[in-house]
Amino acid sequence: MGASLTEVGSRLAGLLFTWGIIQQLFPQILRRRIESFWNRLENYFYPYVQITIDEFSNGKNNEIYRHVDTYLGTKSIHNGAKYLKAEKPDNSKSFAVILDEGEEIIDEFQGARLCWRSNKETIDNNSHGRKSQPTEKKSYTMTFNQQDREIVTGKYLKHVMEEGRAIEFKNKKQRIYCNDNLISWILRVYRPWSHINFEHPATFDTLAMDPRKKEEIINDLIAFTKGKDYYSKVGKAWKRGYLLYGPPGTGKSTMIAAIANFLNYDIYDLELTSVKDNLELKKLLMETTSKSIIVIEDIDCSVDLTGKREKEKKKEETGDSDSDSDSDSESQNKLTLSGLLNFIDGIWSACGQERIIIFTTNHVDKLDPALIRRGRMDMHIEMSYCRYEAFKVLAKNYLGIETHPLFQEIQPLLEEVNMSPCDVAESLILKNTSGGTEICLNNLIQSLKEAKEKAIQDSIEAKEKAIQDSIEGKEKANRDSEQVKEETKKTKKFSTKFIRSCVRLK
Numbered sequence: 439m440g441a442s443l444t445e446v447g448s449r450l451a452g453l454l455f456t457w458g459i460i461q462q463l464f465p466q467i468l469r470r471r472i473e474s475f476w477n478r479l480e481n482y483f484y485p486y487v488q489i490t491i492d493e494f495s496n497g498k499n500n501e502i503y504r505h506v507d508t509y510l511g512t513k514s515i516h517n518g519a520k521y522l523k524a525e526k527p528d529n530s531k532s533f534a535v536i537l538d539e540g541e542e543i544i545d546e547f548q549g550a551r552l553c554w555r556s557n558k559e560t561i562d563n564n565s566h567g568r569k570s571q572p573t574e575k576k577s578y579t580m581t582f583n584q585q586d587r588e589i590v591t592g593k594y595l596k597h598v599m600e601e602g603r604a605i606e607f608k609n610k611k612q613r614i615y616c617n618d619n620l621i622s623w624i625l626r627v628y629r630p631w632s633h634i635n636f637e638h639p640a641t642f643d644t645l646a647m648d649p650r651k652k653e654e655i656i657n658d659l660i661a662f663t664k665g666k667d668y669y670s671k672v673g674k675a676w677k678r679g680y681l682l683y684g685p686p687g688t689g690k691s692t693m694i695a696a697i698a699n700f701l702n703y704d705i706y707d708l709e710l711t712s713v714k715d716n717l718e719l720k721k722l723l724m725e726t727t728s729k730s731i732i733v734i735e736d737i738d739c740s741v742d743l744t745g746k747r748e749k750e751k752k753k754e755e756t757g758d759s760d761s762d763s764d765s766d767s768e769s770q771n772k773l774t775l776s777g778l779l780n781f782i783d784g785i786w787s788a789c790g791q792e793r794i795i796i797f798t799t800n801h802v803d804k805l806d807p808a809l810i811r812r813g814r815m816d817m818h819i820e821m822s823y824c825r826y827e828a829f830k831v832l833a834k835n836y837l838g839i840e841t842h843p844l845f846q847e848i849q850p851l852l853e854e855v856n857m858s859p860c861d862v863a864e865s866l867i868l869k870n871t872s873g874g875t876e877i878c879l880n881n882l883i884q885s886l887k888e889a890k891e892k893a894i895q896d897s898i899e900a901k902e903k904a905i906q907d908s909i910e911g912k913e914k915a916n917r918d919s920e921q922v923k924e925e926t927k928k929t930k931k932f933s934t935k936f937i938r939s940c941v942r943l944k
């Protein structure tokens with residue numbers, strides 16, 4: 439027995455010795471083998487992978503966490519989760535439902551099954567014996583079978599991000615920004631844009647205009663929002679320009695509100711008169727976000743954008759080149775047409791995607807052709823006076839009617855008289871408070887007849903004035919030619935006298 443123990447002991451010692459030698463000789467290979475064996479064993483009993491998404495990453499809000507939060511909130515409603523929380527994020531139109539801490543839900547994607555869990559950890563902050571407020575550490579853990587690793591990391595996470603982003607975008611409150619320097623001046627910090635919530639009720643349904651034109655615009659907008667791949671295929675920045683022109687009160691500003699509401703985009707109302715120079719314009723552009731509309735209203739009267747070109751033209755005519763350097767340095771410190779052109783479609787304009795630029799004007803003919811050429815302002819939309827089709831929309835909005843016997847009288851009047859939708863709406867809204875539909879329509883007919891009468895009177899007066907001007911012009915021309923004749927006579931007399939006196943002197 440004693441011998442056998444000694445034998446076993448010596449054998450064990452021998453084995454350990456050999457093991458030591460093997461480890462010395464092949465340490466890495468062995469370790470890998472053991473590790474892989476261990477992994478296989480572990481995978482056999484626990485074949486799952488876990489991904490943790492923290493609320494904060496590197497001290498900043500983790501964007502992925504936010505999107506996961508939104509995505510799971512929507513999923514939880516249909517997935518039978520029992521413990522939920524309702525929240526109202528600052529920038530959201532509606533409340534949001536999110537998973538309560540410790541709650542789990544199952545999601546499925548392309549055959550992969552994923553278990554999500556919401557976690558919260560409270561950390562006591564005891565530094566140097568001083569006790570401060572405990573901090574909360576929130577996170578989500580996602581557990582899935584390791585055979586789905588590729589689907590999850592390659593597609594599922596991207597899908598969650600996109601869905602979350604889309605839900606957030608749908609629920610976000612729209613904002614309208616303006617480049618008012620007052621707040622920056624008061625706070626003594628550079629804040630290029632200040633904003634308030636945008637709550638304009640205008641929609642394409644309430645916008646009175648030719649229905650075919652309206653449909654064309656809506657289709658154009660839809661094509662634009664879906665055009666990400668197309669724009670990248672043709673190598674163009676993903677943006678589109680609209681020029682809205684027409685007389686006052688024809689709905690240009692209302693159209694902007696309707697577009698913003700249709701697309702759920704924010705509006706950046708750019709006041710050019712507050713922009714110091716081209717550099718500031720560039721900075722303002724850089725501070726705008728994607729999915730937004732940059733608006734410049736009444737572009738023809740914002741700033742003198744044609745000044746430089748006119749000066750150059752004059753210089754060419756007079757042949758004066760001395761002031762070249764002066765004007766160049768001046769233009770660098772000013773807002774110029776070229777600065778604005780660069781703003782619209784220079785290299786910088788491609789920063790941020792999916793943006794719409796809208797100009798409005800009452801005088802399209804006053805604008806520099808370069809500013810509104812296709813490519814910069816892709817679609818030119820004329821907002822015209824109120825015709826019958828547009829009137830029907832207003833009647834529906836303001837009076838809630840789609841037809842009425844008085845429409846027959848209104849229709850021909852609207853085709854003859856140039857009345858803006860604003861004026862038509864005004865007469866409908868005013869009378870609506872004091873009387874019924876018929877009174878409103880009769881009053882509109884009255885206004886239209888008066889406007890027609892006035893238009894006839896104005897055109898007679900204009901014709902009379904034109905005739906008067908032409909008579910006066912002719913009279914003046916006659917007078918001028920008489921004067922010329924008189925002066926020629928005088929000159930002739932003088933020269934004959936002069937020649938005679940010269941001859942006498944000789």
Ligand SMILES: Nc1ncnc2c1ncn2[C@@H]1O[C@H](COP(=O)(O)OP(=O)(O)OP(=O)(O)O)[C@@H](O)[C@H]1O
Binds near residue numbers: 644647685687690
């Ligand atoms: N086409 C329209 N459809 C519906 N409402 C309209 C339309 N045009 C004008 N209105 C009404 O008239 C008011 C003035 O319209 P809006 O400010 O859009 O005109 P505008 O063309 O921008 O005028 P301006 O050239 O003076 O800026 C709006 O409050 C709106 O209610």
Ligand SMILES: [Mg+2]
Binds near residue numbers: 690692
């Ligand atoms: Mg306007």
